[in-house]
Amino acid sequence: MSLATASATSGTDLTGTGIGQGVAIGRVLRMPEPLPEPTDTPSALTPEDEGARAAAAQRFVAVDLEGRAERAGGAAQEVLEAQAMMAEDPTLVDDLTERLATGKTAERAVFEAFSTFRDQLTELGGYLAERAADLDDVSQRVIAQLGGRAAPGVPEQEEPFILVAHDLAPADTALLDLTRVLGLVTSDGGPTSHTAILARDKAIVAIVGATGATDLADGTLVIVDAAAGTVTVSPTEAEVETAEARIRARALRAQAPTGPGRLRDGTPIPLLANLGSADGAARAVELGAEGVGLFRTEFLFLGSRNAPTILEQAEQYARLLHAFPGKKVVVRALDAGSDKPLAFLNDAAEENPALGLRGLRALRASEDILREQLTALAEADAATDADVWVMAPMVATVEETTYFVELAHKLGLKTAGVMVEIPSAALLADRILQHADFASIGTNDLTQYTLAADRLLGSVAGYQNPWHPAVLRLIGEVGQAGRSSGKPVGVCGEAAADPLLAVVLVGLGATSLSMSSAALSDVRAELARFSAEEAGQLAAVALAADGAASARAAATKLAATFSHTD
Ligand SMILES: C=C(OP(=O)(O)O)C(=O)O
Numbered sequence: 001m002s003l004a005t006a007s008a009t010s011g012t013d014l015t016g017t018g019i020g021q022g023v024a025i026g027r028v029l030r031m032p033e034p035l036p037e038p039t040d041t042p043s044a045l046t047p048e049d050e051g052a053r054a055a056a057a058q059r060f061v062a063v064d065l066e067g068r069a070e071r072a073g074g075a076a077q078e079v080l081e082a083q084a085m086m087a088e089d090p091t092l093v094d095d096l097t098e099r100l101a102t103g104k105t106a107e108r109a110v111f112e113a114f115s116t117f118r119d120q121l122t123e124l125g126g127y128l129a130e131r132a133a134d135l136d137d138v139s140q141r142v143i144a145q146l147g148g149r150a151a152p153g154v155p156e157q158e159e160p161f162i163l164v165a166h167d168l169a170p171a172d173t174a175l176l177d178l179t180r181v182l183g184l185v186t187s188d189g190g191p192t193s194h195t196a197i198l199a200r201d202k203a204i205v206a207i208v209g210a211t212g213a214t215d216l217a218d219g220t221l222v223i224v225d226a227a228a229g230t231v232t233v234s235p236t237e238a239e240v241e242t243a244e245a246r247i248r249a250r251a252l253r254a255q256a257p258t259g260p261g262r263l264r265d266g267t268p269i270p271l272l273a274n275l276g277s278a279d280g281a282a283r284a285v286e287l288g289a290e291g292v293g294l295f296r297t298e299f300l301f302l303g304s305r306n307a308p309t310i311l312e313q314a315e316q317y318a319r320l321l322h323a324f325p326g327k328k329v330v331v332r333a334l335d336a337g338s339d340k341p342l343a344f345l346n347d348a349a350e351e352n353p354a355l356g357l358r359g360l361r362a363l364r365a366s367e368d369i370l371r372e373q374l375t376a377l378a379e380a381d382a383a384t385d386a387d388v389w390v391m392a393p394m395v396a397t398v399e400e401t402t403y404f405v406e407l408a409h410k411l412g413l414k415t416a417g418v419m420v421e422i423p424s425a426a427l428l429a430d431r432i433l434q435h436a437d438f439a440s441i442g443t444n445d446l447t448q449y450t451l452a453a454d455r456l457l458g459s460v461a462g463y464q465n466p467w468h469p470a471v472l473r474l475i476g477e478v479g480q481a482g483r484s485s486g487k488p489v490g491v492c493g494e495a496a497a498d499p500l501l502a503v504v505l506v507g508l509g510a511t512s513l514s515m516s517s518a519a520l521s522d523v524r525a526e527l528a529r530f531s532a533e534e535a536g537q538l539a540a541v542a543l544a545a546d547g548a549a550s551a552r553a554a555a556t557k558l559a560a561t562f563s564h565t566d
């Protein structure tokens with residue numbers, strides 16, 4: 001980036017949710033606006049002819065998306081395959097046929113049928129509402145195909161650019177040409193939208209939910225700082241220089257050897273990967289993951305109408321375990337409900353699903369499903385060489401702990417623990433660890449429940465900050481309980497992927513950290529800068545702060561005073 005392109009005075013910043021820790025500098029290129037709404041003028045063709053046009057276009061889009069799924073691989077593959085199925089969903093086709101029978105054009109009927117489906121998803125909220133953008137994309141693709149036009153998508157340009165959009169369709173995010181797209185900024189989408197999930201998976205420097213981003217003109221110079229969650233518009237030369245230095249430093253860190261995680265004084269802090277399917281295992285190993293700290297089993301079953309059989313599950317688990325011979329793999333029992341509803345576990349409509357029959361509560365209500373899952377896992381364990389640990393999600397009480405740990409042991413799993421993601425479990429961690437073999441702190445939910453702020457709701461996203469001293473104090477309780485009992489305490493929420501916060505978590509007593517693979521090198525490098533004693537001091541200043549921002553600022557300031565840190 002030539003300094004001549006930067007301005008003398010910085011423009012305003014936009015803020016949003018940063019994905020990962022990267023920084024990118026470049027000029028804005030916006031996604032083209034969506035296709036106009038098809039007009040509702042009666043068709044000149046028969047409903048049958050219009051039906052044939054629609055079916056051909058839907059088939060074309062389904063095949064195209066399946067092809068993209070195969071090329072993309074990884075987490076993107078599942079998302080794109082799900083989209084391919086949406087294109088020809090039988091319920092949607094029924095609705096479409098009814099609309100065509102009233103004399104509408106295929107374009108209009110497709111538009112209306114998909115919009116109705118979209119509204120239903122949005123009303124359901126949570127994970128399903130976040131899929132609305134996926135459906136919009138399929139609708140646009142079918143309508144474009146009907147008109148013989150190219151599907152709206154990422155614009156092409158020789159010079160690398162920062163892509164700005166309302167939201168990106170999975171099909172576009174999955175196949176982004178990373179030699180051209182330096183970074184991504186969306187005005188919509190939350191931290192759990194597919195754009196965010198795929199950006200994290202592909203290590204794209206991204207900020208989602210940056211209100212006002214789509215007002216940026218093409219060609220505007222911006223700095224995208226995912227770690228800070230800011231977009232600096234028309235930065236000064238000094239700001240560009242600082243950002244360039246950070247980009248160089250990060251590139252150097254990424255090339256550093258991928259040894260085990262340890263503090264400067266040699267204290268080992270194993271760095272583990274969070275995975276949602278066995279597909280990410282190879283990349284995790286390549287990036288130096290020392291095992292798996294959280295295997296989210298519910299992602300294997302999202303969209304299934306019935307619980308998978310023991311055999312089906314055992315196959316899936318064995319696929320994962322084979323990738324980690326001799327290494328620790330922590331598998332979480334199904335965490336269904338709220339943001340991850342599963343039809344076979346959560347059938348009742350609830351006013352407050354985050355506070356409802358979810359996680360271990362839902363499993364207990366359908367104990368056969370829990371028994372089957374633990375049995376499948378024990379079978380996969382017996383057939384492979386990984387060191388399998390199992391844990392229960394959303395544990396609130398000591399009684400739930402003994403229930404789960406005894407059942408898991410009885411069904412053949414030797415290491416059984418609990419997730420600490422509800423404040424009651426953190427406060428009683430000393431008693432919980434008398435029964436559990438280990439604890440793993442889920443900072444995403446722990447923050448949601450401590451601050452009473454829905455983790456999926458953009459309007460309260462400001463509260464969803466694990467630096468908050470109230471959250472840190474609860475984590476400290478668990479760390480203390482781990483130290484006194486001599487039992488391991490991991491952290492597997494997003495907090496572990498924030499490098500400086502990772503050091504603070506260690507200072508609070510975390511003995512291992514688990515995160516998306518893309519974050520491993522940043523966290524490994526940061527841990528190596530501090531001793532155990534310094535990590536404790538950083539934790540102390542963060543705990544003493546009044547709020548999340550001041551906790552982070554205090555830790556940042558203290559970290560800079562440790563003379564060896566530059
Ligand atoms: C790791 C966690 O679990 P999930 O994000 O799957 O709810 C958490 O709550 O921090």
Ligand SMILES: [Mg+2]
Pocket residue numbers: 421442444445
């Ligand atoms: Mg959770």
